[in-house]
Amino acid sequence: MAVPILTAEEADKMRVAGKLAASVLDMITPHVVAGVSTGELDRICHRFIEDELQAIPAPLGYGGSGGVPPFPKATCTSVNHVVCHGIPSDSKVLKQGDALNIDVTVIKDGYHGDTSKMFVIGKAPVLINRLVQVTQECMYAGIECVRPGAYLGDIGAAIESHAKSHRFSVVRDFCGHGIGAVFHDEPQVLHYKTRDRGIRLEAGMAFTIEPMINAGKRDVRVLPDGWTAVTKDHKASAQWEHTLMVTETGFEVFTLRADETPPWV
Ligand code: MF3
Ligand code: CO
Ligand code: CO
Secondary structure, eight states: OOOOOOOHHHHHHHHHHHHHHHHHHHHHGGGOOTTOBHHHHHHHHHHIIIIISOOEETTTTOOOBTTBOOOOSSSEEEETTEEEOOOOOTTOBOOTTOEEEEEEEEEETTEEEEEEEEEEOSSOOHHHHHHHHHHHHHHHHHHTTOSTTOBHHHHHHHHHHHHHHTTOEEOOSOOEEEOSSSSSEEEEEOSSOOSSOOOBOOTTOEEEEOOEEESSOOOEEEOTTSSOEEETTOOOEEEOBEEEEEOSSSEEESOOOTTOOOTTO
């Protein structure tokens, strides 16, 4: 399976889609407070994506086969021990100390921007804040490996090494992915080290880096709804995600937010 190389025109469309996806997370941030439900947060994002951005929420109606229904909401909201693909719900009301990931994917002019951010509600245990921060550092460490000629596998090795140095574990059941006109494309971007260093990166390849890091063991289970992935030990999990492209000199992150100061700037 070949990894698509974006044309300059496609890269422009990815730049737009990425910026819009990031703007959803900026928009929703002041709404993320104790007492709000993930269902309400999803409705606000859904309306904003369609009405303000004139874009399509990619998760809505995505996937589903073999008895699993298509994803029913516009965003994924994953709280505490939910690793990813949490389904927004009016009955899931946020409380002090919760850690929430909101994962936004928009389609604009046929191209995808995919990004997620962690929110900690009020005062939380030190462990939760450390997990959230180290997971963001893991994502940045992966991104900083990206340049033409580097190996895809270097990304996962850097992520795993940083997570292990804090005695956290890396989820293996989900990975980053190529992205462009297709939501989940080649290549698979593993967040852990393997024997095989994988393909060499080339300018114009676009993919996500979206490590899921657990406070406890790495093992995951999917609930009977067919989507919600939770840690088997019910300990906390965190995730951050950016969409980026390999450039001639390194990388360009398409989904940077206003509230973010990455280590390379
Ligand atoms: N945004 C998720 C990702 O990072 C995928 C969500 S697919 C859904 O790849 F169907 F669960 F919404
Ligand atoms: Co993704
Ligand atoms: Co995502």
